[in-house]
Amino acid sequence: MSFFKKLKDKFSKTEENQEVSDKYKSGLSKTRGSFSSKINNLVARYRQVDEDFFDDLEEILIQADVGVNTVMDLVDELKMEVKRQNIKDSSMLKDVISEKLVEIYAGDEETVKAELNLQPNDLSIFLFVGVNGVGKTTSIGKLAHQLSEQGKKVVLVAGDTFRAGAIEQLDVWGQRVGVEVIKHSEGSDPAAVIYDGIQAARSRNADVLLCDTAGRLQNKVNLMNELSKVKRVIEREVPSAPHEVLLVLDATTGQNALSQAKTFSEATNVTGIVLTKLDGTAKGGIVLAIRKELNIPVKYVGLGEKVTDLEVFDAQAFVYGLFADMIESSDDESLDS
Amino acid sequence: MAFEGLADRLQETIKKITGKGKVSEQDVKEMTREVRLALLEADVNYKVVKDFVKRIKERAIGQEVMESLTPGQQVIKVVKEELTSLMGGEQSRVAVSERPPTVIMMVGLQGAGKTTTTGKLANLLRKKHNRKPLLVAADVYRPAAINQLETLGKQLSLPVFSLGTEANPVDIANQAIEKAKEEHLDYVIIDTAGRLHVDEDLMDELQQIKQNVNPDEVFLVVDAMTGQDAVNVAESFDQQLDVTGVVLTKLDGDTRGGAALSIKAVTNKPIKFAGMGEKLDELEAFHPERMASRILGMGDVLSLIEKAQDNVDQKKAQELEEKMRDASFTFDDFLDQMSQVKSMGPLEDLISMIPGANKMKGLKNVQVDEKQLVHVEAIIQSMTKKERVDPSVMNASRKKRIAKGSGRPVSEVNRLLKQFDDMKKMMKQMTNMQKGKKGKKGKGFNFPFM
Ligand SMILES: Nc1nc2c(ncn2[C@@H]2O[C@H](COP(=O)(O)OP(=O)(O)O)[C@@H](O)[C@H]2O)c(=O)[nH]1
Numbered sequence: 001m002s003f004f005k006k007l008k009d010k011f012s013k014t015e016e017n018q019e020v021s022d023k024y025k026s027g028l029s030k031t032r033g034s035f036s037s038k039i040n041n042l043v044a045r046y047r048q049v050d051e052d053f054f055d056d057l058e059e060i061l062i063q064a065d066v067g068v069n070t071v072m073d074l075v076d077e078l079k080m081e082v083k084r085q086n087i088k089d090s091s092m093l094k095d096v097i098s099e100k101l102v103e104i105y106a107g108d109e110e111t112v113k114a115e116l117n118l119q120p121n122d123l124s125i126f127l128f129v130g131v132n133g134v135g136k137t138t139s140i141g142k143l144a145h146q147l148s149e150q151g152k153k154v155v156l157v158a159g160d161t162f163r164a165g166a167i168e169q170l171d172v173w174g175q176r177v178g179v180e181v182i183k184h185s186e187g188s189d190p191a192a193v194i195y196d197g198i199q200a201a202r203s204r205n206a207d208v209l210l211c212d213t214a215g216r217l218q219n220k221v222n223l224m225n226e227l228s229k230v231k232r233v234i235e236r237e238v239p240s241a242p243h244e245v246l247l248v249l250d251a252t253t254g255q256n257a258l259s260q261a262k263t264f265s266e267a268t269n270v271t272g273i274v275l276t277k278l279d280g281t282a283k284g285g286i287v288l289a290i291r292k293e294l295n296i297p298v299k300y301v302g303l304g305e306k307v308t309d310l311e312v313f314d315a316q317a318f319v320y321g322l323f324a325d326m327i328e329s330s331d332d333e334s335l336d337s
Numbered sequence: 338m339a340f341e342g343l344a345d346r347l348q349e350t351i352k353k354i355t356g357k358g359k360v361s362e363q364d365v366k367e368m369t370r371e372v373r374l375a376l377l378e379a380d381v382n383y384k385v386v387k388d389f390v391k392r393i394k395e396r397a398i399g400q401e402v403m404e405s406l407t408p409g410q411q412v413i414k415v416v417k418e419e420l421t422s423l424m425g426g427e428q429s430r431v432a433v434s435e436r437p438p439t440v441i442m443m444v445g446l447q448g449a450g451k452t453t454t455t456g457k458l459a460n461l462l463r464k465k466h467n468r469k470p471l472l473v474a475a476d477v478y479r480p481a482a483i484n485q486l487e488t489l490g491k492q493l494s495l496p497v498f499s500l501g502t503e504a505n506p507v508d509i510a511n512q513a514i515e516k517a518k519e520e521h522l523d524y525v526i527i528d529t530a531g532r533l534h535v536d537e538d539l540m541d542e543l544q545q546i547k548q549n550v551n552p553d554e555v556f557l558v559v560d561a562m563t564g565q566d567a568v569n570v571a572e573s574f575d576q577q578l579d580v581t582g583v584v585l586t587k588l589d590g591d592t593r594g595g596a597a598l599s600i601k602a603v604t605n606k607p608i609k610f611a612g613m614g615e616k617l618d619e620l621e622a623f624h625p626e627r628m629a630s631r632i633l634g635m636g637d638v639l640s641l642i643e644k645a646q647d648n649v650d651q652k653k654a655q656e657l658e659e660k661m662r663d664a665s666f667t668f669d670d671f672l673d674q675m676s677q678v679k680s681m682g683p684l685e686d687l688i689s690m691i692p693g694a695n696k697m698k699g700l701k702n703v704q705v706d707e708k709q710l711v712h713v714e715a716i717i718q719s720m721t722k723k724e725r726v727d728p729s730v731m732n733a734s735r736k737k738r739i740a741k742g743s744g745r746p747v748s749e750v751n752r753l754l755k756q757f758d759d760m761k762k763m764m765k766q767m768t769n770m771q772k773g774k775k776g777k778k779g780k781g782f783n784f785p786f787m
């Protein structure tokens with residue numbers, strides 16, 4: 001059974017699955033539309049699998065911010081595959097291309113599940129980190145909403161004591177979602193407010209504590225040390241925590257996202273990524289390189305500014321979304337013949 | 338990792354070409370390939386890179402480079418010239434309206450840094466230009482955005498105009514201008530909400546504000562870390578709002594910032610300022626030349642080459658080459674060489690400009706003894722004309738005289754003579770090699786003080 005058949009079956013078997021895939025297809029319509037329609041055009045334009053074909057494939061992938069290195073590796077592997085299987089017709093290459101992309105993301109694993117590491121009977125502490133303006137606070141608001149809907153008691157702690165208005169921003173989200181926000185005043189020690197957040201979450205018997213932090217550029221050594229300190233404070237209070245360190249990445253970011261992932265991981269041992277602003281025209285292709293080089297999975301995607309605009313990231317669904325057009329049209333073709 | 342690797346690779350290619358007397362088309366191809374990679378890794382848009390590389394190739398294969406004495410360096414010069422001209426000159430001026438207040442609109446994607454930049458710009462206008470700005474909180478959507486601007490206003494002791502989150506941004510802008518007129522404030526800076534360039538309703542709102550307040554400047558605020566999508570964003574904002582300038586934020590990070598080039602290429606609007614930190618005085622004039630080097634990841638190698646070009650007399654270089662060829666190189670030529678190198682600035686500075694120099698074993702923290710240079714100079718200056726041209730006349734008494742004249746020990750005079758002799762032998766060898774094998778040119782020689 002071909003890879004796409006497998007995927008398609010997966011998503012058409014149950015109604016629930018269908019819903020998930022539909023949501024992905026519409027939510028990621030821009031990503032999907034431009035990406036896979038380009039590959040479709042590409043395949044239609046070329047009868048022969050030649051240098052020009054690979055040049056254009058490279059163009060599509062680079063424009064999706066996948067990154068030169070990853071793209072060149074991928075193209076090299078494809079060239080080898082073409083040689084090995086003696087593929088001459090470009091339409092036969094579609095499967096190989098998509099399979100390779102999923103492989104880069106998923107590796108040998110059947111599925112990469114993006115579930116959060118929630119403690120069943122204890123307080124779960126999630127730390128949000130990232131550079132300025134990527135959507136940390138917004139993602140916390142959205143996730144708080146989602147977890148509350150699932151019946152969990154959520155507490156937020158305003159660890160961004162630096163940026164003007166950051167505490168009030170989280171406070172507004174707390175009110176929107178109906179959860180408590182623990183805060184100190186602007187300019188106070190972030191580690192201290194996080195400490196208070198943990199105590200408060202415990203005394204209120206909360207299920208989840210979401211910790212906001214100030215945005216910081218990864219090359220600022222002092223600020224990265226400050227972040228490590230925040231993490232140590234959490235570890236000292238709850239030895240198994242933080243249960244997730246979520247790096248928030250803006251999908252509009254180019255190759256620097258790799259540097260962000262690397263440095264934030266060194267400072268805080270990142271366990272997952274929230275990829276925001278996928279409702280724009282940027283493709284966020286850099287997560288492929290991050291996954292490949294640093295083995296950090298994407299757990300959530302942000303698809304807008306509303307409280308409901310946060311989706312669990314499912315690698316296969318994501319790739320299915322990217323390639324939906326291609327998959328469907330290749331099925332049409334097989335019906336025709 | 339990838340970044341440094343690329344800069345090094347580029348250096349490798351440059352080195353290969355620099356050592357050559359002739360640059361073949363194949364060399365240029367290889368070189369442009371590396372430039373292309375450098376640009377792509379720096380997030381310059383794919384299409385922009387394509388055009389750029391094409392232009393470089395044309396110029397590099399043209400006479401300008403092929404016939405030059407130092408073709409390798411010439412190629413790099415071409416790259417830098419093209420890159421800098423693409424980026425435009427330095428333009429950090431802000432419009433001044435004849436009928437105050439001057440109105441500035443800040444627009445851009447979510448999280449780009451508009452609010453912070455609004456505060457910084459106000460601070461700059463007041464401090465540097467002695468103006469009285471009014472900050473306008475027109476972001477009614479993002480939670481606590483108004484609060485953020487009000488806090489900045491307090492920190493700067495500057496007035497902030499807001500009507501809360503229920504008011505319409507167009508009304509807010511209109512009323513703010515009235516207020517500025519009443520209070521004789523000469524600048525109005527409108528902080529608008531971040532929005533996607535494809536969000537029709539919100540883009541329409543910006544157009545309405547624009548029609549109402551008729552701004553003197555519309556600044557597009559762009560995150561320097563933006564990837565390939567920068568062109569779509571900039572093009573779209575520019576088409577809908579006719580942007581007058583760009584502010585690049587978060588340039589204090591470690592991004593290469595290729596977005597700057599993409600934006601300039603597609604909109605042809607000047608990049609006016611660069612945000613260099615979170616503090617309110619960290620807004621600087623944008624330097625296109627520095628950005629060019631940064632995008633290529635070349636450290637200051639470009640300015641090094643420029644220095645060399647400014648200071649090394651091409652004609653002299655040619656004469657020198659000829660002298661090397663027929664081994665008629667004298668101590669006078671040697672002095673000349675030294676003074677040329679010295680005119681480029683302190684040697685340690687020069688070395689530190691060479692990319693990767695700090696990684697090279699021999700060059701790491703090298704302490705060039707400038708005194709040594711002075712000694713060598715003194716020794717040569719104590720020689721007679723004849724001795725300088727033909728050191729073979731040198732004998733013990735001449736050496737003693739030179740040592741005395743220069744105030745250096747005889748052993749040092751001997752060492753210099755030996756080095757000079759070795760050098761000439763080497764030149765001869767190279768020249769012979771050249772006669773035998775066409776094309777390979779001498780790689781230069783070691784100065785006695787290195
Ligand atoms: N379009 C869009 N905007 C987002 C998304 N996530 C966050 N934002 C916006 O990005 C801006 C910065 O978000 P914020 O949460 O303040 O970033 P922080 O500095 O990392 O906390 C705000 O204007 C958010 O509304 C998303 O998924 N899509």
Ligand SMILES: [Mg+2]
Nearest residue numbers: 136137160166
């Ligand atoms: Mg925040």
